[in-house]
Amino acid sequence: MESPQLHLEPSKSTNDLLLEVKGLKTYFHIGKGKIAKAVDNVSFAIKKGETVALVGESGSGKSITSLSIMRLIPSPPGEIVEGSISLEGRDLLTLSEDDMTKVRGNEIGMIFQEPMTSLDPVFTIGNQIVESLMKHQKMKKKEAYEKAVDLLKIVGFARAEKIIKEYPHQLSGGMRQRVMIAIAMSNNPKLLIADEPTTALDVTVQAQILNLMIDMKEQFGSSILLITHDMGVVAETADRVLVMYGGQIVEEAPVRDLFLKTKHPYTTALLRTIPNIDVDLKRLESIPGNVPPAHLFPKGCRFAARCTHAMTKCQEEMPQLIEFENNHKVRCHLYASEGGAIE
Amino acid sequence: MAYIIRRIILFVVTMAIVSFITFAVFQILPGDPIRTMLGTEADEVQVETLRKELGLDQPLYVQYFDWAKGLVTGDLGESIRFSMPVKELLMDRLPVTISLAVITLLIVIIVAIPLGIFVAKRQNKMSDVVFSSITQVGMAIPSFWLGMLLILYLGMNFSFFSISGYVPWTESIAGALGAILLPALTIAIPQIAVKFRYVRNAILEQLRLDYVRTIRSKGITEKFVMYKHVLRNSMIPILTIFGLITAEVVAGTIIVEQVFALPGIGQLLITSIGYRDFPLVQGIVMYITFAVVFINFLVDILYSVLDPRIRLN
Numbered sequence: 001m002e003s004p005q006l007h008l009e010p011s012k013s014t015n016d017l018l019l020e021v022k023g024l025k026t027y028f029h030i031g032k033g034k035i036a037k038a039v040d041n042v043s044f045a046i047k048k049g050e051t052v053a054l055v056g057e058s059g060s061g062k063s064i065t066s067l068s069i070m071r072l073i074p075s076p077p078g079e080i081v082e083g084s085i086s087l088e089g090r091d092l093l094t095l096s097e098d099d100m101t102k103v104r105g106n107e108i109g110m111i112f113q114e115p116m117t118s119l120d121p122v123f124t125i126g127n128q129i130v131e132s133l134m135k136h137q138k139m140k141k142k143e144a145y146e147k148a149v150d151l152l153k154i155v156g157f158a159r160a161e162k163i164i165k166e167y168p169h170q171l172s173g174g175m176r177q178r179v180m181i182a183i184a185m186s187n188n189p190k191l192l193i194a195d196e197p198t199t200a201l202d203v204t205v206q207a208q209i210l211n212l213m214i215d216m217k218e219q220f221g222s223s224i225l226l227i228t229h230d231m232g233v234v235a236e237t238a239d240r241v242l243v244m245y246g247g248q249i250v251e252e253a254p255v256r257d258l259f260l261k262t263k264h265p266y267t268t269a270l271l272r273t274i275p276n277i278d279v280d281l282k283r284l285e286s287i288p289g290n291v292p293p294a295h296l297f298p299k300g301c302r303f304a305a306r307c308t309h310a311m312t313k314c315q316e317e318m319p320q321l322i323e324f325e326n327n328h329k330v331r332c333h334l335y336a337s338e339g340g341a342i343e
Numbered sequence: 344m345a346y347i348i349r350r351i352i353l354f355v356v357t358m359a360i361v362s363f364i365t366f367a368v369f370q371i372l373p374g375d376p377i378r379t380m381l382g383t384e385a386d387e388v389q390v391e392t393l394r395k396e397l398g399l400d401q402p403l404y405v406q407y408f409d410w411a412k413g414l415v416t417g418d419l420g421e422s423i424r425f426s427m428p429v430k431e432l433l434m435d436r437l438p439v440t441i442s443l444a445v446i447t448l449l450i451v452i453i454v455a456i457p458l459g460i461f462v463a464k465r466q467n468k469m470s471d472v473v474f475s476s477i478t479q480v481g482m483a484i485p486s487f488w489l490g491m492l493l494i495l496y497l498g499m500n501f502s503f504f505s506i507s508g509y510v511p512w513t514e515s516i517a518g519a520l521g522a523i524l525l526p527a528l529t530i531a532i533p534q535i536a537v538k539f540r541y542v543r544n545a546i547l548e549q550l551r552l553d554y555v556r557t558i559r560s561k562g563i564t565e566k567f568v569m570y571k572h573v574l575r576n577s578m579i580p581i582l583t584i585f586g587l588i589t590a591e592v593v594a595g596t597i598i599v600e601q602v603f604a605l606p607g608i609g610q611l612l613i614t615s616i617g618y619r620d621f622p623l624v625q626g627i628v629m630y631i632t633f634a635v636v637f638i639n640f641l642v643d644i645l646y647s648v649l650d651p652r653i654r655l656n
Contacts, residue, residue, distance in 0.1 A: 070559075070560055072556060072559055072560060097565075098564070101562045101563070101564050102562060103562070104559065104560055104561065104562035105560060105561035105562035105563070106562055109560075110557075110560040112553065112556065112557060112560075114553050117552065117553040117554060118553045118554055118556075118557045119554055119557065120554045120557075120558065120572050120576065121554070121576070121650075121651070121652060122575055122576055122579075122649065122650060122651060123572070123575075131558075131561060131563060131567075132561040132562065132563075135561070135562055135563060136562060167651040167652070169651070169652050180557070183557075183561060184560075
């Protein structure tokens with residue numbers, strides 16, 4: 001459609017948006033009427049072909065966000081209470097479970113953190129790849145096995161014909177993660193969600209897996225939502241970064257701006273944890289304290305207790321997301337007088 | 344293959360140990376079979392003559408090796424009470440007990456596994472309370488009492504069931520079923536009440552594992568997740584339980600055969616203990632242990648079929 005005057009914000013064309021998460025709230029009922037707000041009003045978007053990193057410490061709500069997109073939140077006790085998750089304009093939260101199975105593994109592929117336990121131990125690698133092909137592409141068994149061999153070759157197995165007959169326990173962690181990537185990419189998904197795909201792997205294998213993901217993304221034209229707590233991985237792979245803390249997004253920026261024009265004190269602290277070879281440190285940097293448990297969030301800023309810049313206002317009032325140039329957003333009272341509030 | 348060979352060696356060793364213990368136990372047991380046979384009136388000469396005739400004057404190790412050799416060749420000696428080869432007596436009774444055990448096992452499997460799956464899928468506080476009460480009651484029911492209840496309420500009201508005796512399968516299938524079904528239910532009901540919870544727990548444990556999430560993330564429907572992946576993985580712990588059930592079912596037949604007057608091995612065992620018919624009792628004990636050890640051997644072999652991690656190590 002040729003109607004440029006309809007674009008309210010000319011810089012943001014809506015039809016190159018792949019995924020749009022708006023006001024997502026995923027809560028867990030943890031007994032005795034207590035509610036853990038694991039994901040609390042999270043909004044973000046992923047464009048076609050874009051790699052977005054979602055970073056934060058353990059317990060910040062990254063994995064729950066990704067599982068919410070897949071609608072794989074164990075329920076009970078979990079529940080998506082509010083919000084919308086649109087994939088190319090279609091709200092996934094309104095789909096029936098049956099329709100959702102046509103999205104999972106087909107339009108959205110997913111890789112998990114633990115390659116050692118993420119495959120079914122009693123079925124062959126081949127069986128676990130063709131399962132997805134036969135379901136989504138309605139392939140016959142023979143055809144699906146041929147495709148599986150091709151996929152395994154693409155992810156770097158030279159002896160793919162042999163691998164399809166092997167069982168997960170016969171492969172190393174890195175090999176299993178390659179298999180996971182082959183499964184996730186088998187139906188050319190529009191979005192690949194990778195939940196800490198390299199955390200459990202050897203450093204030497206980590207780079208191989210990341211490069212493989214990037215190759216796959218370029219080959220299939222997919223977008224990637226990469227969940228990680230490794231800022232080094234972020235710097236190498238991401239186009240844009242979302243920083244999560246206590247179930248909220250506290251900073252969002254293009255990757256260069258995040259590293260060079262860091263705004264949120266939490267992001268600054270995260271970046272300082274990357275060991276730097278030029279600086280002679282006696283100890284590795286860490287952020288003192290822990291992420292508060294999701295049922296005990298304070299009413300003010302959730303990072304205030306650990307923040308070196310905390311003011312009285314931070315204890316009392318929840319900061320809003322404020323937007324700066326270049327789509328850089330931050331949730332912090334330090335910037336209250338600058339930028340424009342968007343919530 | 345190495346796994347199977349190891350299991351076979353283990354099986355043979357176990358049977359050897361069992362045979363030794365079985366033999367030893369009957370040497371320690373009070374009561375002299377010769378005196379039982381001849382009665383209190385017999386004089387010493389008669390007793391010694393018979394002892395010699397039966398080979399019971401030989402040193403123990405000679406007696407043991409004679410007996411063990413007989414076990415391997417299938418010659419279990421002669422019953423003191425019936426003056427018949429033990430083997431023949433066993434062959435006579437075996438079909439009854441085997442039918443009973445097999446039918447019982449089938450009932451337990453057919454009911455406990457689907458019930459376990461059903462309960463696992465509807466896991467919540469209320470159904471947990473209900474089903475754990477059922478388990479408690481099931482564990483507490485004595486089988487002879489349950490047997491009598493079944494006779495009273497089913498056996499007396501439906502002519503299909505016979506409440507005592509046995510009909511060979513070759514004679515009438517309906518008749519054999521009618522004779523076996525109630526005793527089989529008597530053993531099966533308490534077993535089901537306890538074992539379906541093991542099935543439920545095995546399934547719930549699998550559902551928590553990472554690979555289930557992966558399968559769901561591929562878009563596989565819940566039905567396939569459950570019946571293809573979870574059930575197949577749960578079969579490994581479930582199989583262990585069914586190995587144990589077999590031993591309990593065999594033990595159960597002993598009492599239930601009394602209640603239903605089934606002419607099986609169990610009944611034979613009880614009467615021959617009273618009679619100090621040691622060759623017969625030893626033969627039966629060896630048969631029962633053989634059955635149980637053999638089933639467990641089969642379970643071990645089945646593991647390797649179900650679990651590639653065992654097969655290939």
